[in-house]
Amino acid sequence: SNMQTPQRQELLTLAGQALRRQQPAAAFVHLTHILDDLRSSHKDSHEQIGNESIRLETETALRLRNYCAWLMGDWSDMETIIRNFKRARELQVQRENGSRSSTTMTMMAALCLPGGAGLRVDKVTTPVPQPLAGWVQIQVKAFGLNRTERLVLDKGNVFSWPIKELAPIRPLINGIECVGIVTAVGPSLGSDETGSSRFKAGTKVMACASSLGRGIDGTHAEYVVVPVGSVVPIPDDCALSWRQLAALPLSYGTAAGSLDAMDCREGDTVLIRGGTTALGLAAISLAKHTLNCTVIASSRRASSTELLKQTGADVVLVEPQVREPLRQLYPQGVDCVLECIGEATLKDSLRCVRPKGVLCQTGALKHVENFSLHVLGEIPSSVKVTCYESDGLTGAVLAPLLERLLNAIQQGKLSIPLDPTEFSLAQYEAAMAFLDSKDRKGKVVVTVP
DSSP: OOOOHHHHHHHHHHHHHHHHTTOHHHHHHHHHHHHHHHHHHTOOHHHHHHOHHHHHHHHHHHHHHHHHHHHHTOOTTHHHHHHHHHHHHHHHHHHHHHTOOTTOOEEEEEEEOGGGOOEEEEEEEEEOOOOOTTEEEEEEEEEEOOTHHHHTTOTTSGGGHHHHHTTTTSOEEOOSEEEEEEEEEOOOBTTBTTTGGGOOTTOEEEEEOTTBTTTBOOSSBSEEEEEGGGEEEOOTTOOOOHHHHHTSHHHHHHHHHHHHHTTOOTTOEEEEESTTSHHHHHHHHHHHHTTOOEEEEEESOGGGHHHHHHHTOSEEEETTOOHHHHHHHOTTOEEEEEESSBHHHHHHHHTTEEEEEEEEEOOOOBOOTTOOOOHHHHBOTTOEEEEOOGGGOOHHHHHHHHHHHHHHHHTTSOOOOBOSOOEEGGGHHHHHHHTTOTTOOSBOEEEOO
């Protein structure tokens, strides 16, 4: 017997509750049941294509399930993942084309073009996105830039599948994170009112999700729609500017998650490999000023020494000469190593860790062809290895961190490593190029007028 709409409503409610409890795998199962029931109830494909409410219900469940899949971080069946993201995008384009009129608002956005044609900032002809159930619409005020947002553009990269697969349906909007103001809230998920109701129009928020700018349209635009679970309200009494707030979500969320993954404790000795990355600067700042660690940071350029010391590094080492000078200072090795560069320096970094110490790989700036790591022989005896992926950065993870950060900033313990150079959305390509500038002195932020 086929489930009726009330049963699908109940499943949608359960999915919303599971997402609030940080259980994306459970939400994924409930949403799969909805999609299976929609398929079996409407086997006549003509009926399904022609029925607007069925299309909307399918798109709602599919987009949320794709979001859950990204949070789960299981990429073992890429073929199915890509197929699901393509189908959701096709349904989105159909819906937006169907609702277009002479009064439809358009917006500026940074578009990833199909065929590896790169980025273009343009007045896109697509309408300002409208929020489905479980999503909120945000007017973007500012966003930080990250090197990972360039990886989708590199044709030879494992991260470039969204451009190849999704951009031909409609060019993808780039961007993982932003700060801004809620302008519209989608319907609640079933009868679960607690999700969307936390956000009213006019609420100041920050948003961050790894699927943004990859599987779904991202934040580098005047407006974005984001799953409720990836949005955090900013306290009304927060005195930070939009630019300062925009430097926080991804960099600090990932840095805090990485230090936590290593069980980094007060007074530990920490090596941060790749210290001038946005992640590296945030990790130096947190390790020094909230955990009182001794911090060693590395950089490709000796000219970055002053920046790294101002941020909180006690010792600065210039790449590639890291292991030998570090071992002279700490013959046994250090307690923790945060690897922000990746495969190019990973094996060397492992030799910097003390016995029973921990290495966490979080960055992946450089891919080494045919890289392999032999557990026996190349990982020193009793050294622990872990990783941290920003896929799991949800609103529930970011909310307590934001509170901690704002308190530390207010008390003068923490300063935000923000580059003073200002860019607007119209200067987007120059801002992206500035990520690699030797003059960069912190997180690069773009403001949206």
